């Protein structure tokens with residue numbers, strides 16, 4: 001039976017049981033049951049489910065792996081981690097993360113004023129805060145306020161001008177000061193679609209000349225004791241471990257050199273993020289060539305080696321992994337609205353007494369197709385259809401003939417698929433010709449923007465019917481009016497879905513590993529907004545649906561675009577009131593309806609069941 005690569009990307013988080021995808025934790029509820037319960041309460045359209053136990057699992061994994069490696073190598077430096085807020089700033093995620101990370105002293109990383117203020121409000125007391133990215137005087141000032149509040153905060157300097165600003169601001173502020181980190185520009189670069197943050201030409205970091213200058217500036221201004229950390233970040237989703245090893249070696253040497261220059265409080269190396277997630281559903285398209293265990297062992301081993309060689313202290317290790325922590329906690333569930341070829345049924349044929357010869361032949365193919373000739377007949381029917389379409393353009397056949405040809409060709413394709421059902425290779429061979437378009441109630445631009453922007457794939461699979469063989473090779477279409485809103489599949493890596501009559505039965509797809517970056521990068525194309533979300537807490541006996549946040553209403557969406565919604569309402573009101581086509585009672589009715597539509601979200605609701 002088809003498992004949609006769950007063994008590759010699933011990390012044991014989900015299992016298939018009785019034909020349904022279940023959350024592999026405690027009570028092991030089926031996702032489809034959770035969704036049905038939400039839909040029974042009136043929540044329609046795409047639903048984003050958050051699973052806090054998966055956040056907990058990733059936090060435990062990271063701390064567990066590094067602490068194990070430290071023990072194994074008898075490593076004396078400490079291990080610290082912060083979560084980079086840019087990966088997902090939604091409260092449904094961040095508040096859970098902070099709560100679950102408390103015992104580990106798990107901190108937060110901020111890259112902007114807004115994120116820093118968020119960190120200052122929600123970070124666990126005494127847990128570290130690191131601040132990266134470009135900084136103006138105001139942001140640095142907020143960093144000082146954080147230190148004055150008692151936060152353990154490190155401002156990572158990306159350029160000498162930022163250091164000069166700090167030197168100025170120190171004179172104006174009170175006693176407590178933030179720690180200072182220096183972002184180093186390594187000559188080792190990462191690889192992969194996101195690897196623009198490392199390397200000698202990267203957007204960030206100090207060159208070796210600037211590092212020397214920075215240490216001198218710190219010394220002159222009596223701030224050297226605030227300098228505690230060096231930082232680098234090779235880019236996100238590092239798919240090979242090799243560049244990281246090189247970078248660690250380089251950073252380790254920079255660390256010991258800077259300490260030799262007198263930076264005695266420099267105790268930590270921060271390796272940024274980049275720990276990769278396995279997104280692939282296909283064996284031949286794996287996204288990374290290492291495990292977390294290997295990653296942690298390499299980091300500890302290399303840093304220990306460098307310190308030994310230079311007879312220096314083993315540095316504390318800081319990491320800022322975001323994608324790895326956040327990706328698996330969120331699953332988007334969306335109903336299939338339509339299969340494009342479903343309208344082609346035998347009952348819709350309008351055969352005449354005298355049909356064009358090609359139509360009669362198509363009909364014969366349809367009636368006499370069997371397993372042994374299925375491939376041949378399918379190809380013949382496609383040729384016939386092409387010919388009919390040409391004849392139509394030339395005016396030799398009419399619209400009824402054309403419709404008959406289209407129906408018959410689709411019926412032949414369907415028959416071929418069911419006849420070839422057990423011959424996977426034959427099915428694969430025809431999958432380009434008979435691919436079915438599944439229209440799904442979601443926006444790809446809102447919920448998987450990295451697919452649109454970077455062709456990053458995400459695992460997609462049906463949440464039920466998994467004890468039946470899926471026969472339709474599929475491509476997935478979203479409900480935006482944009483031809484980019486499609487996830488297509490190739491002959492080599494097809495997605496097979498079930499042939500469901502969605503007029504009679506719901507069919508739900510799950511989109512997995514969308515918890516990192518997708519939510520906040522999501523675009524409001526066609527004004528489809530962040531979907532309704534819910535947090536699912538699971539225990540041995542049961543599961544609880546909590547913190548339901550309904551997708552924004554159309555009025556709120558318009559307000560976000562800075563429309564004056566009172567003006568919008570007034571205009572609509574006025575136009576209905578002055579309409580001469582309906583009477584007063586009808587006007588009242590129409591106004592009531594409009595009010596309901598404006599206060600609901602814009603996803604599709606009533607197609608299908």
Ligand SMILES: *Cc1c(COP(=O)(O)O)cnc(C)c1O
Pocket residue numbers: 084086087109132233235236237272273274275320321322323324
């Ligand atoms: C984006 C970013 C991260 C997080 O990277 P992931 O690949 O999500 O782990 C960490 N540190 C810095 C400086 C970043 O810019």
